[in-house]
Amino acid sequence: MLPKQQSFILSPYIELYNILVPPDHMLRKMDELVDFSFVYEELQESYCHDNGRTAQDPVRMFKYLLLKSMFDLSDVDLVERSKTDLAFKFFLHMAPEEEVIEPSLLTKFRKLRLKDMKLLDLLIGKTVEIAIEKGVIRSTSIIVDATHTKARYTQKTPQEVLRERSKMLRKAIYTLDESMKNVFPCKPVTNVIPDEIRYCEQLVAVIEEDGRFTELPKVREPLNLLKETITDDLEHLQTSVDPDAKVGHKSADSSFFGYKTHLAISEERIITAATITTGEQPDGKQLKTLIEKSKAAGMTVETVIGDTAYSEKDNLAYSEQNEIELVSKLNPLITQGNRKKEDEFEFNKDAGMYVCKAGHLAKRRARQGKKGKGKNQVDTYYFDVNKCKICPVREGCYKEGAKSKTYSVSIKCDEHLAQAAFQESEGFKAKAKERYKIEAKNSELKHRHGYDVASSSGLVGMEIQGAMAIFVVNLKRILKLMEQ
Numbered sequence: 001m002l003p004k005q006q007s008f009i010l011s012p013y014i015e016l017y018n019i020l021v022p023p024d025h026m027l028r029k030m031d032e033l034v035d036f037s038f039v040y041e042e043l044q045e046s047y048c049h050d051n052g053r054t055a056q057d058p059v060r061m062f063k064y065l066l067l068k069s070m071f072d073l074s075d076v077d078l079v080e081r082s083k084t085d086l087a088f089k090f091f092l093h094m095a096p097e098e099e100v101i102e103p104s105l106l107t108k109f110r111k112l113r114l115k116d117m118k119l120l121d122l123l124i125g126k127t128v129e130i131a132i133e134k135g136v137i138r139s140t141s142i143i144v145d146a147t148h149t150k151a152r153y154t155q156k157t158p159q160e161v162l163r164e165r166s167k168m169l170r171k172a173i174y175t176l177d178e179s180m181k182n183v184f185p186c187k188p189v190t191n192v193i194p195d196e197i198r199y200c201e202q203l204v205a206v207i208e209e210d211g212r213f214t215e216l217p218k219v220r221e222p223l224n225l226l227k228e229t230i231t232d233d234l235e236h237l238q239t240s241v242d243p244d245a246k247v248g249h250k251s252a253d254s255s256f257f258g259y260k261t262h263l264a265i266s267e268e269r270i271i272t273a274a275t276i277t278t279g280e281q282p283d284g285k286q287l288k289t290l291i292e293k294s295k296a297a298g299m300t301v302e303t304v305i306g307d308t309a310y311s312e313k314d315n316l317a318y319s320e321q322n323e324i325e326l327v328s329k330l331n332p333l334i335t336q337g338n339r340k341k342e343d344e345f346e347f348n349k350d351a352g353m354y355v356c357k358a359g360h361l362a363k364r365r366a367r368q369g370k371k372g373k374g375k376n377q378v379d380t381y382y383f384d385v386n387k388c389k390i391c392p393v394r395e396g397c398y399k400e401g402a403k404s405k406t407y408s409v410s411i412k413c414d415e416h417l418a419q420a421a422f423q424e425s426e427g428f429k430a431k432a433k434e435r436y437k438i439e440a441k442n443s444e445l446k447h448r449h450g451y452d453v454a455s456s457s458g459l460v461g462m463e464i465q466g467a468m469a470i471f472v473v474n475l476k477r478i479l480k481l482m483e484q
Contacts, residue, residue: 248279
C-alpha cells in the first residue's frame with residue numbers, strides 16, 4: 001500500500017541536523033532545490049492504494065538510489081553508511097535515531113517499481129525544467145556525443161565472474177588469517193553455475209558466521225560485492241552473461257563490450273537529452289532523437305555541435321529542414337552519396353571503418369582509382385571472411401564459398417558544398433571550440449559516478465543507472481551555476 005507523502009518525524013534529536021548539516025551542504029541544498037513529490041505522481045500506479053502492508057516511502061527509496069549514484073556505493077555499503085551519516089539521514093527525511101531499510105529492498109524497488117517507467121526522459125526533463133525556472137540555461141545550442149559503459153560481466157561466463165569475486169574475497173581473508181583455508185568449503189569441480197552459486201553462498205556463510213572479519217573494510221567490500229552479485233543478479237547469472245550488451249569499437253584496434261549513452265548538453269553543461277543503446281549502435285543515427293528530446297524538455301535548439309559522426313547526409317538534410325545550424329565537420333569517408341545497402345553498413349568514426357549489421361568491424365581499407373581522373377575514387381572495406389561464414393545473418397550478405405567479403409563506398413568530392421564552405425567560416429570554428437565541454441561531462445559521469453561500468457545486467461538496469469547519474473550531475477551543475 002502506498003504511504004502518505006514524506007515528512008520529518010518529530011524527534012528530540014532533530015536539532016542535530018541544524019548543528020551538523022550546514023546550510024551550504026550539497027545534500028541540504030539539493031533537497032531544498034527539488035520538489036520530490038513528482039515521484040509519488042509517477043509511481044502511484046505501481047502500488048496498491050487500499051490493501052496490503054504499507055510500503056517503504058517511494059521518495060525515500062528514490063533518494064537512496066540518488067545517494068548510491070552520487071557516492072558510487074553498493075547497496076549494502078549505502079545502507080550501512082546511512083546508519084551513521086547524518087547528512088544522508090537529513091536528505092532521506094529520517095529522524096537521527098530512525099532505523100534504516102534492508103538493502104534487499106533497493107533491488108525490489110528497482111525491479112518492481114522503476115522498470116516500466118520512462119525514467120531517463122522524466123528525470124532529465126525535471127532538471128531542465130528547474131534550470132530554466134532558475135534562469136541558468138540561456139543558450140540555444142546543444143553539444144552532442146556518445147560515451148561507452150562496459151557491461152558488468154564483460155565477455156566472461158557467469159562462472160568466471162563468480163570465481164573471480166570469490167577469489168578476491170578469499171585473498172582478503174588469507175592476508176588476515178591463512179588458517180581459514182581449512183575452514184572454507186571445497187571449491188566445485190564441475191563447470192555448472194548452480195554449483196558455483198552454492199559454493200559462493202557457503203563461502204559467505206562461513207565468513208559471516210566467524211564474525212571476525214566482516215567489519216574490516218578490506219573484507220567488507222569484496223564480501224558485499226559477492227553477496228550483491230549472487231542476490232541482485234541471480235536471474236542473469238543463471239541465464240546469460242548480459243543478453244543486451246554488444247561489442248562496440250572505440251578505435252580500429254580497441255573495442256568494448258557494453259552500452260552507449262548518447263548525450264546532448266547545453267553550453268552551460270546541463271544534460272538536456274540522452275538515449276541509451278547497445279554498444280554497436282552508431283552515434284550519428286541518434287542526432288534527431290537527441291534534438292527532439294531536448295526540445296521536448298524545454299530547450300530552444302538553434303545550433304548543434306558534434307564531431308564528424310553527425311555529418312552524415314540524413315542529419316544535414318534534417319538540420320536544413322528544421323533551420324538548425326549543424327557544426328559538424330564533413331569527412332569524405334562518412335559521406336553517404338549513392339552507396340548501396342546503406343541500412344546494412346554503418347560507418348564507425350572512432351575506428352575509421354565500416355561495421356556490418358551483425359556488429360563486425362572491417363579489418364582493412366583500400367582506396368582504388370586516381371583522384372581527379374575519370375571516375376570517382378572508391379574505398380573498399382574488407383571483412384573477416386571467417387566470421388562471415390558463421391554469421392547468423394549471413395543470408396543475402398555473404399555468398400557461400402566466397403573467399404572474401406568487401407563493401408565499397410564512392411568518394412563524392414563535390415557533395416555537401418554548402419557544409420564544406422560553412423566549416424571554413426569563423427563562426428563554425430568558434431562554435432566547434434565548445435565541444436570540449438561534453439568530453440568533460442563524460443569524464444565526470446565515469447570517474448565520479450561509476451558510469452564506466454554498468455552496475456547491473458541488461459538494458460533496463462543500464463537506463464536506471466543512467467537516469468540516476470544524469471539527474472545527480474545536472475542538479476550539481478544547477479547548484480554551481482546558481483552560486484555564480
